Amino acid sequence: MALSDALADVEAIFDRFAAREIAPGAAYGVIVGGALVHSGGRGTLRVGDPAPPDADSVFRIASMTKSFTAAAVLLLRDAGRLRLDDEVATWVPELAGLERATADSPPLTVEHLLTMAAGFPSDDPWGDRQQGLDLAEFATFLGRGPSLAWAPGTHFEYSNLGYGILGRVVTRAGGKEYREFIRERLLGPLGMTSTTFVADEVPPARLAMGYLRRDDAWLEEPIDPYGALASMGGVFTSVRDLSRWVAWFLDAFPARDDPEEAGPLSRASRREMQQLHRPFEPELSWTSADAAPTALVAGYGYGLFISQELRFGRTVGHGGGYPGFGSHMRWHPASGVGVVGFANARYAQVVAAVREAYESLLAAEVAPIRRPVPWPETTEARASVERLLDRWDDDIAAALFAMNVELDEPLDIRRAAIDRLREVHGALRPDESAATESLSPAHLAWWMDGERGRVKVEILLSPERPPRIQALTLTSVPEPPAALTAVAERLAGLLGTPGPSWPSDVPLTETADHSAIERGLRAAEARFGTATLGRPTAGDGAKTATWGLTGDRGALSLTLELDAPGGAVEKATFIPAPMESPVHDA
DSSP states (O other): OOOOHHHHHHHHHHHHHHHHTSSSSEEEEEETTTTEEEEEEOOSSSOOOOOOOTTEEEOOGGGGGGHHHHEEEEEEEESSSSSSSSBBGGGGGGTTTOOOOOOOOOOOBHHHHHOOOSSSOOOOTTTGTTTOOOOOOOOOHHHHOOOOSSOOSOOOOOHHHHHHHHHHHHHHHHOOOHHHHIIIIIIIITTOOOOBBBBGGGEEEEEEEEOOEEEEEOOOOOOOOOOOHHHHOOOOHHHHHHHHHHHHHHHHOSSSSSSOOOOOSSSHHHHTSSSSEEEEOOOEEEEEESSEEEEEEEEEESSSSSEETTTEEEEEEEEEETTEEEEEEEEEEETTEEEEEEEEEETTTTTHHHHHHHHHHHHOSSSOOOOOOOOHHHHHHOOOOOHHHHSSSHHHHHHBOHHHHHHOHHHHHHHHHHHHHHHHHOOEEETSSOOBBBSTTTTEEEEOOSSSEEEEEEEEOOOOSSEEEEEEEEEEEEEOOHHHHHHHHHHHHHHSSSSOOOOOOSSSSSOOOOHHHHHHHHHHHHHSSSEEEEEEEEEEESEEEEEEEEEEEEEEEEEEEESTTTTOOEEEEEEEEOOOOOOOOO
């Protein structure tokens, strides 16, 4: 889909958001290729004023501030001013007498705070009301000792307080008040001129006021001043500025040899922030009975949430909720696509619209996904393997294989296996129509067509210099007999044509599990719709074979087993294809 069409979908998504009257106003932006390529606004910045928000309107972004605080900590770490394993009391002496959660608890460290593993009980919404707390009062509070629910380092629990404490760490290690450090070391170098911690610094015509819905009326929320917990939620910014922030994180991917541009934090440290350091429990969810489940592994990095799911791979981002405001940002390191959104109502749930827009853009493939690129040595090894498959050569084999190959399977046995492949398949040539697969620069898998059937070839190179092949796998797939292929074509055609559970012209054996086979066919039809039969991917060339199928709603495989060549069906299994992770972002 063209970018213009995808952006039209984004517009429709925010039209629907505005129609729900979740907030008086909203602003949003789309980042592609390191730049803000689209922005928009709905509603108003101030009730009673018809002027709509735009890319330069300024909203409070609440907890998205945590990414700024974490970046400041990493900046100080890289400068040698602190260590992540420093005890927090080194920098916040008020916590020197902190009572431990248990007698065997470790000391509280800077990294515990960064990863939400300090052990403090979750403090939403209490923490939001501490935003403007006086610095001296905060010091007194810390001296009394906050409560701990867990031993540090054992449990994720979201803590605004923890990031408030990190603000004090930044002040002491950085040698100047937190907001000045952020302004000088992050905002200035990145050109984020509309970003601030003080509402009075924003031109009134550009400042969004926050609201609360009560009795069908929008009531203005007071804007808390800069205070002790500003480091957890005090930033005000615009779509344009926040897009620079997101693009800065995206620019860290992939790791590469290009010279580093001058800036406050290295690409390596930005990638470090976007790694999962404190995981949550895995989640599995469905949107409907006939849809593929969404499997999600997620957790916290440094000031950022990280999620890994089957369809799109890694997503990085953070939300913000606060009296008067709601915000969200998320981005896709593998393709460089990001979306940000703000709304000016108490804890406004703009996250759903941002997520929908983000997933719509990824599904439309508006930017190419970075995949592993094989080493030149891997590509050269492929060519050598293809020469061996054509005609074995001892000298080529000796130079090609790592020392473990002969120990794992003697070369004379491997040579004999390749001779048998030629007998089964005839001459082999690369199948240019089939995609290659690389799980890493040292890995490559590809298909070769024979006169009779096909062969899958997979190699993995060693960590030596120069690398050599440490594993070679050859999967022979003989051409299925015509009778077996005819049944597969018949069943693939049924997926797009609701009708009998099992066709009467395709016999099943008496021992076949008829009900299980019929359920599998119905489930595949419901979930995948019309499907096209692809090339065989496994089989014995006589009674069993497996094919890939491409359905309207995803890929699956069909495995058939006959009781005899040309006989009745003993097994017929439809299995969703493993979802390949698209991610190569680190």
